[in-house]
Amino acid sequence: MATRLLLCEHAEKLSAAIVLKNHHSRLPDLVNTALLMALSRRDHEVPPSLTPADVFFREVSQVDTICECLLEHEEQVLRGTALDAAEWAEVVVDVNNILKVVSQVDTICECLLEHEEQVLRGTALDAAEWAEVVVDVNNILK
Numbered sequence: 001m002a003t004r005l006l007l008c009e010h011a012e013k014l015s016a017a018i019v020l021k022n023h024h025s026r027l028p029d030l031v032n033t034a035l036l037m038a039l040s041r042r043d044h045e046v047p048p049s050l051t052p053a054d055v056f057f058r059e060v061s062q063v064d065t066i067c068e069c070l071l072e073h074e075e076q077v078l079r080g081t082a083l084d085a086a087e088w089a090e091v092v093v094d095v096n097n098i099l100k101v102v103s104q105v106d107t108i109c110e111c112l113l114e115h116e117e118q119v120l121r122g123t124a125l126d127a128a129e130w131a132e133v134v135v136d137v138n139n140i141l142k
Contacts, residue, residue, distance in 0.1 A: 010060075010061070012105050013063050016063050016102045016105045017057055017060045017063045019101050019102055020063065020066060020098070021057065023098050023101070024053055027098070030070075030091075030094055031053075033073050034066050034069040034070045035053055035056045035069075036052050037069040037072065037073060038056060038062075038066050038069045039052060039055055039056055041065065041069070042059075066102075067102065070095050070098060070099060071095065071099075073095070074092065077091050078091065078092075
């Protein structure tokens with residue numbers, strides 16, 4: 001794999017980890033459960049001096065494992081618990097919001113690569129258009 005593409009992949013995973021960490025502070029129970037599931041699949045134990053998040057975010061290269069764990073947790077909750085419609089919807093919406101934002105990271109990186117190519121070709125966005133892109137990226141990563 002070309003170095004540039006590998007660096008882009010690492011940037012995507014780091015950005016996804018940042019987004020996930022932001023959701024961790026908003027939805028700690030949901031994200032902690034998924035983090036523990038991911039760590040269990042990797043056969044990682046959480047030392048008493050660290051949190052599951054500390055251990056999980058040390059290996060940003062495997063951040064994508066959280067997506068499958070979120071979906072699995074959602075399925076377990078919906079199958080195994082008698083929830084009213086509002087609680088059911090909350091679980092589904094929370095998981096979907098996390099997955100949506102994490103998947104948008106890929107779009108951001110593609111946009112940045114496209115801008116780089118435009119700069120090299122001399123057809124780059126003007127300052128106002130680029131400012132809009134930066135604002136959109138910042139909104140997604142919040």
